[in-house]
Amino acid sequence: MEIVTITEARRRLDGALPSYEAKIEYVTPNQALGRITARDITAACDYPPYRKSPFDGYAIHSHDGNAYEVVATIGAGIVYDGPVAAGQAVRLMTGCAVPDDCDTVVPQEYVERQGNHIRVTESIPPGSNIIPKGEECRSGAVIIPAGTKLTAGALSVAVGLGNERLPVYAKAKVLFLTSGRELVLPGEVRHHGQIYNSNAYLFQPLLEQYGAEVTFYHVSDGPDQLADEMAAVRRLARDKDLIVSTGGVSVGLYDTMPQIYQSLGAVQLYDRITMRPGSASYGGVIETDGRRTLILGLSGNPSASFNAFHLLAVPILRRLNGERNSEFPVVTCHLGEAIYKKNPVDRFVQGRLTYEQGQPIFTPNTTLTSSALLGLAHTNALAYIKKGTPPLPKGAPIEVIFL
Incomplete structure (x- = not known):
């Protein structure tokens, strides 16, 4: 058995992908949320693409007087391309294109109207209240740099600047395996001794x-099904970048996942980690025809596997998908409740990071065992407690990985 620290496990896994370059594909905006841009996205047009009105009002061809004849009324999306002479005005709505002959927009609140004639009641300097073409950016300008995660706001910008297809890194292909005869899915009959496959x-x-x-x-993990399941996993793993499994990696008689991985030709990187919870773990790599597939075998216990997933799998997924920053932020907090655990190895405690009177507070979950489940419903952080740290009282400072 090769036992390593979490830092060493990460180093070995990182080394298994020394020169990985994610594939690039072009997708529609509907497919792009959360993806990472593989190239700079540029503006396909000026923004705004025309001179426009910032509010409802009257576009005028200004002159020395304050009386105007209204020659047209237009709404957004409608263009008035007729002449507008001195002393004439066009009624328009917010966002309308300002007619070419007009040099000023008067807010409707500054106007008295009778029939087709208006009188401007406030002093409006010529050239006021027109948003110029290209005020925010010009065609060809970089609006979203490569390496950006496409949020809803970023997609809005990309579409608003005329982009129909977006260059993103291809999604990492992952085979996800659960293991154990004790697990049943929702809707299946659960017998005594079985649990739902959470x-x-x-x-x-x-x-x-x-x-x-x-x-x-x-x-x-049934012995009589092992050969068939090995064949199924081998077939499903052929084009995958990463295999993640939960369960079957400890020292029980039916913990068969390492055996399955060995049948795939995996080279073991480690088979245990000095941390709690989450010490039961397997790391490996399969290399076939120049293609590398990383393997992360995690504990079957929910809390243990949750920790290992965030500490090991998430940085790998972020690299595979082209993200530049693969790490979670670390926040120094004060404990909202004491942690009485002894720490013979590094410990990662699940809990919730909140702010009270502007100060970050970490409140650990009530149950801190590796098999705990209920706390996952509200966990948003992991407190890092170094090996050898004594039990920590309420109010003690602590470093927290914000998930």
Whole structure:
């Protein structure tokens, strides 16, 4: 058994992808949310693409007087391209294109109207209240740099500047495996001694949240099914960048995942980590025809696998998907409740980071065992407690990884 620290495990996994370059594809804006831009996205047009009115009012061809004849009324999306002479005005709505002959927009609140004639009641300097063409950017300007995660706001900018296809890194292809005859899915009959497969509904969404294209398969770990399941995993793993599994990596009689990985030709990187919870772990790599597939075998216990997933899998997924920063932010907090655990190895405690009177507070979950489940519903941070640290009282300072 090769036991390593979490730092060494990460170093070995990082080394397994020394020169990985994510593939680039062009997708529609509807497919791009959360993806990472592979190239700079530029403006396809000026923005705004025409002179426009910032509010409802009257576009005028200004002159020395304050009386104007209204020659047209237009709404947004309608263009008035007729002449507008001195002493004439066009009624327009917010966002309308200002007619070429007009040099000023008068807010409707500054106007008295009778029939087709208006009188301006306030002093408006010529040239006022017109948003110029290209005020925010010109065609060809970089609006979203390469390496940017496409949020809803970024997509709005890309579409608003005329982009129909967006260059993004291809999603990492991940095979996600759960393991164990004790697991049943919702809707299946649960017999005594069995539990629902909560990991399937924890990690497939998390993998997708971090940009993966996920294939799911369940391994029973039954000896009479092992050969068939090895063949199934081998077939499903062929084009994958990463394999993530939960369960079957400890020292039990039916912990078969390392055996399955060995059958795939995996080279073991480690098979245990000095941390709690999450020490039961397997790292490996398969190299076939120049293609490398990383393997992360995680504990079957929900809390343990949750920790290892965020500490090991998320940085890899971010690299595979082209993100430049693969790390979570670290915040120095004060403990909202004491942590009485002894720490013979590095410990990562699940809990919630909140702010009270402007100060960050970390409140640990009530149950801190590796098999704890309920706390995952509100966990948003992991407190890092170094090996050898004594139990910590309420109010003690602590470093927290904000998820």
